[in-house]
Amino acid sequence: MSARRVQIxxxxxxxxxxxxxxxxxxxxxxxxxxxxxxxASKDELVALRRAICExxxxxxxxxxxxxxxxxxxxxxxxxxxxxxxxxxxxxxAARADAYARIIDGLPPQTVVGFLVWGDPAFYDSxxxxxxxxxxxxxxxxxxxxxxxxxxxxAAAHGVVLHDxxxxxxxxxxxRLLAEWRPDLGTVVVMLDGGLACREIVSVAxxxxxRWGAYVGMPQQQLRSGRLADVIEELVTLRAALRNEHGWxxxxxxxxxx
Ligand SMILES: C[S@@+](CC[C@H](N)C(=O)[O-])C[C@H]1O[C@@H](n2cnc3c(N)ncnc32)[C@H](O)[C@@H]1O
Numbered sequence: 001m002s003a004r005r006v007q008i009x010x011x012x013x014x015x016x017x018x019x020x021x022x023x024x025x026x027x028x029x030x031x032x033x034x035x036x037x038x039x040a041s042k043d044e045l046v047a048l049r050r051a052i053c054e055x056x057x058x059x060x061x062x063x064x065x066x067x068x069x070x071x072x073x074x075x076x077x078x079x080x081x082x083x084x085x086x087x088x089x090x091x092x093a094a095r096a097d098a099y100a101r102i103i104d105g106l107p108p109q110t111v112v113g114f115l116v117w118g119d120p121a122f123y124d125s126x127x128x129x130x131x132x133x134x135x136x137x138x139x140x141x142x143x144x145x146x147x148x149x150x151x152x153x154a155a156a157h158g159v160v161l162h163d164x165x166x167x168x169x170x171x172x173x174x175r176l177l178a179e180w181r182p183d184l185g186t187v188v189v190m191l192d193g194g195l196a197c198r199e200i201v202s203v204a205x206x207x208x209x210r211w212g213a214y215v216g217m218p219q220q221q222l223r224s225g226r227l228a229d230v231i232e233e234l235v236t237l238r239a240a241l242r243n244e245h246g247w248x249x250x251x252x253x254x255x256x257x
Pocket of ligand 1: 190191
């Protein structure tokens with residue numbers, strides 16, 4: 001069996017203006033996009049992906065969207081680290097099985113595409129899942145980078161993320177409290193369901209937070225300031241935005257200047 005072409009395409013963090021020429025070329029090759037069905041709350045994000053395809057794929061190129069039901073995943077918040085990691089591993093295996101079944105059912109020349117929010121290299125499982133699918137059926141995989149949310153955030157605030165020659169630490173809200181220390185350099189926090197930085201205000205009130213929600217999208221909100229001064233406003237604003245739009249995606253940096 002010859003290997004089937006798969007394009008994993010980073011589409012940027014929500015603005016069609018983030019889509020690169022490399023992504024546009026790859027989009028034009030794809031016959032079938034596989035999309036995980038994450039339920040109604042993410043409908044707007046699926047619609048955005050469709051809008052990107054409609055805008056950038058030539059009208060004479062036919063393509064389909066195939067929705068793949070997402071396997072059930074238990075509640076992460078109540079699990080310890082080992083149970084969480086095992087839960088994620090089981091979920092990835094179930095997803096890989098589902099994708100392999102669908103891919104095997106497609107005609108051999110069909111090019112399969114995955115649209116990845118932001119950049120596929122940051123907090124996205126697609127490359128890992130496709131690697132797992134490739135153990136089940138032969139694939140020829142290409143990855144197209146995209147603009148990540150934290151790059152869009154830095155640009156929106158007009159800043160360099162780190163001091164000269166200094167590091168950047170990219171982490172999740174889940175890990176922030178365990179990892180943060182004063183010499184870490186700038187910390188980028190993604191996937192934070194509830195502004196975990198609130199818990200370090202008492203030890204590091206003078207940190208500067210640069211925050212953004214829906215960065216690059218029409219409803220974009222940006223705030224920055226001394227952590228202790230702005231955190232309560234951010235907590236209130238984040239809850240209000242979530243209420244208004246039904247979902248919220250935000251990202252922030254913590255730094256000393
Ligand atoms: C599953 S991760 C995907 C990250 C993506 N691969 C990237 O490179 O941006 C989702 C997280 O990315 C961040 N994010 C993605 N798009 C965003 C946006 N437009 N505005 C703010 N945060 C965003 C949020 O922290 C969100 O919780």
